[in-house]
Each structure stands twice: as C-alpha cells, then as structure tokens.
Amino acid sequence: MLSIILCRTCGNAYPSNDDLPQVCPICADDRQYLLEDGQVWLDVSEIAGDHRFTLSEPEPGVTRIDVTPDFGIGQKTMLVNTPAGNLLWEPSGYIDDDLLQTVTDRGGVAAVASSHPHLVGASVVWAREFAAPFYFNTDDRRWITHPDPSIELWRDSRQILPGLTLVQAGGHFPGSSVAHWAVGADDRGVLFCGDTIAVVANRTASFMRSYPNSIPLSPRLVRQIVDAVEPYDYDRIYGAFGSTIDHDARRIVHESADRYIAWVTDAIRDPDERSLVISPVS
Template identity: 40%
Template structure:
C-alpha cells in the first residue's frame, strides 16, 4: 500500500458517520440532526450541538487502536481517547476468541495484532453506548456474528453481522455466557467467562459499565445514567445479584483501562449492591 492508504479490509468503512460524543457508527448518509443514542436521557448532546466524524477522520487526526494486556486479558482501546473512551476485551477459549464490547475505530495494525492472537470468532455487546464501529469490526474478521440483546436492537446504528438474542442467559462460545441483567438498558448484559477459559484463575465477569468498576477497585456500582447521575432502580440491582449467584468469578473487568476488581469479585458485587441499597435507605432482602 502507498503511505497513508488503508487496505480494503477496513478502509471501505472509513467515511461512515460516527457520533463524536458517543462514538457509535451509522450507515452512509445517516446523519440525523441529533444522534438518537445521545438524545436519550442516559447520554447527552454537547451544548454546542451534534458533531459527526468518521474513522477516516479519526485516523487522519492521529487516532489509532491500542492493543495491550490489562490485568491478564487483552484490551483494545482508542488512543488518544475519543468519545466515551471505553476499551474492549479479547476473551480467549475453545472455538476462538470472543471480542467483548467494541471501540469506534478499527485499523489494519489492530486487525493484524488481533489476528496474531487468534483472531475473533464472535463479538458480544453489553449495551448501546459501546456499539461503536461493531459492524466494521465484524466485517474485518470475516463477518463474525455480533450478539446484541433484542431489547436494545432499536439503538443499532448498523446491523451488519448482528445476531439478536432473547432471554436472560446465552452461552455463545464454550465457557462464555451472556447474562442480561437489565441494568443501564433493558438489554444491559454482562459476560461470564468460566475458569476453563478465563486467563484469571477462578473465572471472570466482563461487565462493561453494566456493573461499573469504580475508582476504588474493591467496589462496583450501578447506574441508569452515568453522565447524568441517574441511579439504577434498586429492584434491578437486587435482581442482578440474584442472576449472578450461580456463576463463579474472581475478577470483574470494567469498561476502561485499569478498572478491574482483581480478586474476590463476586463478593465485591454483593457488598457493593448492599451498600447501594443502604444509601437509598432500603434494607437488603433477606432471601438474597
């Protein structure tokens, strides 16, 4: 390739619109006056108005994809930081790697780095704020399936590769199970990786910001809206603890670099939920 030229593997999507606030990519020509994800009360539209960019503009401006280890798993992020700034995770195991969540940019260097780690067999999403350039990531790895809970399908900017799923749990690759808790969004989902596939002994919960690892990484929290500080309903928080009870996990991986509860993760979720209800002046249910 000539200097500055990008290969057909990822370059074909370079000019598609990307919301500069949430980082979600849309189809060609689909540039609404306001990004529907940002117009929702869980997100926000900047005071100076909606702005659209593209993967091509991001790359031309010096953005690139960073692939590096984060507490034992491979993290994938965008540098310099852009939009919400989350990093995705590559979760290995039988029948291939699972890409958990996504980022707004994919380039040839990142695709090659992920190829060297075994590529991507499937992609799974926690919630709409992290849909990012997921259709481009799917296409870059041969059109692998993208698992999105049906309750959140209305928020999709692109549908390439998307496989909608229903219910509360689904094992999509051996040892890797999606759990729909309903925190943050109706389809808000976490990923459980059991001890046979996780790089962390004892299993791991990859939580995005459905179960949010906070600055004091001994704890997590739960919110309906993070930027607008709207708390999650306490019944949903209790339901989440109940749903996670059958699953063993030692670590909890949040959505940003370094936001990891390294040990005692399941107990951290439980005690954090109890603290959450306590600060709302509510008792913890005896049966949980």
C-alpha cells in the same frame, strides 16, 4: 475497510449510505449527552492517524486494547481468547488497518459483543471483517445504529463460545449484560461487565441508569442485576474503562449492592450527618 460514519460523542457507528438522524439517538437519551457544540458526524477516514492503540495483557488469554486519546465514550476493548476463537468485547468506534491486522495476528475474531448500546462502537465493522456474529440483546434492539445481517439477537443468556456466556442483567438498559468467562482468573471465573456493574474508584461496584448524568437505579433493578449473575462463578471483574476488581469480586458486588440500596432507601445514616430542618416554601 467498510466506510462508516461515527457519532463524535458516543463513538457509535452508522452506515454511511443511510440518511443520518438529526441527532444520534444514543446521545439524545437521558442516559447520555451531546458535547456543547452539538451533533458532529465523522467519517472514519477523517480521523485515520489521529489516534493510536496500545496492547496489554491483564491476564493470560486477555488482550486489552486502549485507543489514545480516547475516542467517543472511551471504553477499553477486550480480546478474549478461547480454543474455539476470540471474543471482541466492546470495541471502540476508532478502527484502522493496523488494528485490524494486529487482531488478525492474534487469531482474529469469532464473536463480537458489548454490555449495552453505549459501548457498541464499530462492532459491525469487526463482525463483517471476520465474518463473525455481532451479538445484540433483543430488548435493546431499538438502539441499533448500524443495521446489518451480522447482528444476532439474543435474550436471557447465550453461550457464544465454549466457556463464554452472555448474561442479561438489565438495569442500565433493559438488555444490559455481562460476559462470563468460566476459565478466567485461574478457573475462578471472570465477568466483563461494561457499565452493567461499574467498577468505581475504590475498586468496589456501583449501579446507575446514567453515570454521566447521575441518575440512579431503583433497588429492585440493583437486586435484579446481582441475582442475574449469581449462578455464575466469578472472582474477578473487568469494568468498561480499565478498572478491575482483581479478586473476591462476588463478595464485593454483594456488599456494594447492599450499600447502594441502603443509601437510596435511607436505611442507614452517617452518624456524623447533621439533621436538616427545611422550612416550607411560602
């Protein structure tokens, strides 16, 4: 296995033979954070055996890989099967030989991608192991932490396997994207959204610049996200952390966007709210 260094907070990989930055640039950005004890770097060999992985199949053709306990941000990795090969979507930073063998037994990897730089994990390791391209949006290239010849830059949209298309929507990051799987959900269409469109607790959608730091997006960017996915048929959405909008996802995304925009523009008021009179500061 390729030796790599991982940021403990976000779980993204860095090449071990390069000089490490003082602080992970992913975590220094206002969308992310560092743990209270500051920047900690880990060699992947240091955590071998500290985590385990489990597999589940939320629908035919999709294998979800959960690493427990969570490592880094804790995204759920998806392996999407097509006749032309598998997409590995948003792999964890944690990787070991057993996991590599398990994925090999399920057909290997023909393409690697993620929705945005936070959820890249050990993508380069997977790409090298299977001689597969790692698709990274060119508008986020300043956030590449593990430069490698396997990285293939793209913009706007890109069919990476038959029936699997990356779609740039922006918002959370300029290059934030979704993966559209045309035959998913019994041919009704699936979006793998990461944090581009977040599936929240009540199985509706939300949109943020920073989820952990509660920094909202502008109405313009929320409309941009919804418009970007509008040409694609989809009835189901898989979020980054295990939550799913199982059906009627297009309607729910539209209604969620309308709700979000109405609240941030003060276009609606809760009838139970009290009006507050705020005295000027003297």
